[in-house]
Amino acid sequence: MTDTPTYGFDTLQIHAGARPDPATGARNTPIYQSTAYVFRDADHAAALFNLQEVGYIYSRLTNPTVAVLQERIATLEGGAGAVCCSSGHAAQIMALFPIMSPGKNVVVSNRLYGGTITQFSQTIKRFGWEAKFVDMDDLDAVKAAIDDNTRAVFGEAIANPGGYIMDVRAIADIADAAGLPLIIDNTTATPYLCRPIEHGATLVVHSTTKYLTGNGSVTGGCVVDSGKFDWTASDKFPSLSEPEQAYHGLKFAETFGPLAYTFHGIAIGLRDLGMTMNPQAAHYTLMGIETLSLRMDRHVENATKIAKWLEADDRIEYVTYAGLESSPYFERIKDVCPRGASSLFTFAVKGGYDACIKLVDALEIFSHVANLGDARSLIIHSASTTHRQLTAEQQEAAGAGPGVVRVSIGLEDADDLIADLDQALSKAVS
Structure with a gap:
């Protein structure tokens, strides 16, 4: 399907990237459970390793x-290319890897998933990188945080856990x-509700584990490149603009143009970091994406x-649900996420910490798990789980x-979910 702009989202979520298997005619994308691929001859092998020809070498790098x-994800996001990897956390490191170096920093929203805050505030220090956390609603603070060593700005379209909407x-x-x-990070919105590239984003990351797969079966991540950023406009991004010694001086931006970042993610990122998505996980996610629009509409409803x-x-x-008229983000969502505010939000229970614990333990339909974007409705007390490593100030921010408590509303009957919350709240709050 080469003329992709003529097709609607519902068609693309089923067909983009997929073609009948040339060997068997199989209509569903096969699981190519193979480590390596036979070269046609020695010249073919050399061309692949020199990045002179696109093809399959080894499944750490590429897999059909x-x-x-x-x-498919790149098409749905309106990007030039994409690189899939083993998890959403892997996607975040993959996204930063081509553009960061020791001593450089990234300006980051302080309203992020707790694991992301930990990864950015602690783990990336081991690479010599720094994260500078700011309130993305304070535009002056964002401007002030950027300095000569800043190499990127990072935020979530719909923030986890509060469901806050960024003015992308x-x-x-x-x-x-x-x-x-x-x-x-477009995990909570998905490209059905929000297309960040249309709002000026350079790169989009996903935990495909969540709404894209939609059934809580496999982990995965993806980095989508808009193909619109000029990596040669300054000397800030030498990995993409300057000669790469591992490929005999090849310049990614010069050689691959709009696909420079994507090729770097495969040829350098996956080659050396090895954060590979396995083909079975890709298969499950492809099946999930086929019903993405239908599921997201029901999630929002x-x-x-x-x-x-x-x-x-x-x-x-x-x-905190942004779809409520009382939300300070209600008007913003009409522009950023016109089809709705997804199904992730938080609510505060009278009685505080103890009441939240009782609520979580009393629910029957909701599952108490550290995940979101499932067909099942999920709940978690973030302060004692996903955000427990953070300071009290970071938790509040x-x-x-x-x-x-954070909820991810699933696809069950809404009246049944309300009844479940009602009975659990009765036990939690006296």
């Missing part, structure tokens, strides 16, 4: 099943003025109904205070 998934265009304008790429019910309940202090 994974390649279909990469093309405003942050993109700041990044553009500084000559920096904007990286947007259920989440809106349940958030309204919670907001009206006197046992609840507040609800991330919207994961001790009296708050």
